[in-house]
Amino acid sequence: MRSLAILDSTLREGEQFIKTFFTLEQRVMIVRLLDRLGVTFIEVPSPVSSPETREAIEAICALNLRSHVVAHVRCVEADVQAALDTGVYGLNLFFGTSNELRSYSHGRKIEQIAHDAVPLIRRIREAGRYVRFSAEDAFRSDLVDLLTVFDAVVDAGVERIGLPDTVGIATPRQVDRLVSLIANRYPNVGIEFHGHNDTGCAIANTISAFEAGADCLDVTVMGIGERNGIASLSGIISQLYIHYPDLLAAYDLTQLVELDQYVADCLNINIPYNMPITAPSAFTHRAGVHTKAVLRNPHAYEILNPTDFGVVRHVDVGSRFTGRYAVGHRAVSLGLQLTSEEIAQLTQALKERAERGSLNDEEVNTFILAWYEEKGSLVWER
Amino acid sequence: MRSLAILDSTLREGEQFIKTFFTLEQRVMIVRLLDRLGVTFIEVPSPVSSPETREAIEAICALNLRSHVVAHVRCVEADVQAALDTGVYGLNLFFGTSNELRSYSHGRKIEQIAHDAVPLIRRIREAGRYVRFSAEDAFRSDLVDLLTVFDAVVDAGVERIGLPDTVGIATPRQVDRLVSLIANRYPNVGIEFHGHNDTGCAIANTISAFEAGADCLDVTVMGIGERNGIASLSGIISQLYIHYPDLLAAYDLTQLVELDQYVADCLNINIPYNMPITAPSAFTHRAGVHTKAVLRNPHAYEILNPTDFGVVRHVDVGSRFTGRYAVGHRAVSLGLQLTSEEIAQLTQALKERAERGSLNDEEVNTFILAWYEEKGSLVWER
Incomplete structure (x- = not known):
């Protein structure tokens, strides 16, 4: 049986949803519920975001959960050092590789991206932490640019590479093609997928990525995130339940409704009717x-x-x-x-x-x- | 350029959503907005549902919209006759073909389904109306059963056959395979797809059906319907906008937000944050x-x-x-x-x-x- 890690990013991507503001108490309750459910990774924001965020990360690490706590961090020395100074299990580095993000976000050339990332990856590995490198906006990136960066970071020792569909443009077929290609080229590292929902295909794209070789799937509770959000935890669980039930053997599925309801209450919203399993109308x-x-x-x-x-x-x-x-x-x-x-x-x-x-x-x-x-x-x- | 019909079923599938109750005035407003937007078909419930429904259908037909009004009708003589007695453009017949629905819904054998449907299809054609036949629960139906029924109804003269994923079990890949097979076997009839969202793939499955040869896609406003609903109009429009913009040339896209907001107001809900284009958070x-x-x-x-x-x-x-x-x-x-x-x-x-x-x-x-x-x-x- 293939292994599959679910990464929940409710505290990071989910806090980028316009209605979200989690208190420390809520952050702790959410990670406790995620841990009981059984997700592999819990993603938190970069500790440089604010002193309060850094304190929350420390508090979460101190819970000694089964889930691994990973920080989502820019490829910037100060950010990496700040994350290493906390008790996180690992770091999820990201760097925009598309022309759009290179031109309007960070202004770096492809060679500079690899040049910036490689020493940071080595440093994280030397510190004994897990490290993933994501090519932000991978699905609008030129393939040569993408492979140039991935060649460098894989060589530097990343344990996983990430292919985020940052703007929600991909189709299941495109995801299948790109993830298959990447999985063939880099057989010794894991592959993560993170799919936005701007054209309504986040769940289908995420499952397509798994079927093409990805071994880590990003979700948030109820799919909350920037704009229309990303794949929902309940959506991915409904897919695995139907098509790959063995992969859910270690999960406590009875936690799911409480988790969605808790986050909905934090946001002062109802669980949307289109949410698999947890919507009041689902059954x-x-x-x-x-x-x-x-x-x-x-x-x-x-x-x-x-x-x-x-x-x-x-x-x-x-x-x-x-x-x-x-x-x-x-x-x-x-x-x-x-x-x-x-x-x-x-x-x-x-x-x-x-x-x-x-x-x-x-x-x-x-x-x-x-x-x-x-x-x-x-x-x-x- | 391939042609594509969008069928909106807000007044039929959408009324099967637990929160929906449309008044006559609301039904009329919704079809006016759908017509302004430019959908090809507007699906209404069977006129045998109630005298009020029959009156609403007559009122909608009397509007003389550009959109074609089609009634969703069981393969039962009385239901077909009642629909023919209204001014609808055509009839969408449906009959469960899976073992599950044959055993627990209507109790008919496959031969009986064809036997019941064929004379009704002939009668509708003789009355000069459009007719589609849908194999309800197509994606859990045995292929031989499915083809046996479709052979008979195509022979009887249906203009389109329908492949609903009634329980929301299909994946984009499965949709691609089945629709391709059906499109190859019946090159002279149209193919409709209707995808439920129980595992979060309604939009991806619907677009996959189009790419495999379907020429009519079912949607509802905001995707409302039984359980987790079906593909949302805004989701399908977001897909076409990105991947097949020429198909939207005749649509007035500025109607979309007003339409979603109007139906949300009828239901006393907010447009869900995960709705492409129309969610307040989408941009x-x-x-x-x-x-x-x-x-x-x-x-x-x-x-x-x-x-x-x-x-x-x-x-x-x-x-x-x-x-x-x-x-x-x-x-x-x-x-x-x-x-x-x-x-x-x-x-x-x-x-x-x-x-x-x-x-x-x-x-x-x-x-x-x-x-x-x-x-x-x-x-x-x-």
């Missing part, structure tokens, strides 16, 4: 065709088992699209015994009521019981 | 490395031009990760002339303040002006 079924089949066998419209994540399925009965099977099922659960004809009448009545607005579970129950009572009194009157 | 930049480059040239960290969508970029200056370039830029915009040394001091002061919580634009401006004033008075005192 909710509405249309009559769906609810009928799911009540007979959930696998009909569910490929993930909610109980594996400590989540409860919800069958919505109170919409204008409700169906007889689900309504009859609910009536039985309320202790009513109805004929097929009665279920059809009740469904019709409920649909008519739902045309003035959907009903929640409690309202549905109240409606059904009231309908039954009224019907009984009508029968009585006859 | 927001925070980290110092990012803001510096974006202020020099937005293309450094933006692959979509916000002005093409009538949206304004936002450079966040008030976080703990702010940088000197962005702070200096803001100071200039406030009419202040500062030396490099002063900008460094101001940035330091702002970062310290932001460690107690991020500042919004107005608070940043107030902070900078107060800092400048205080500094001036200090100089004065010296």
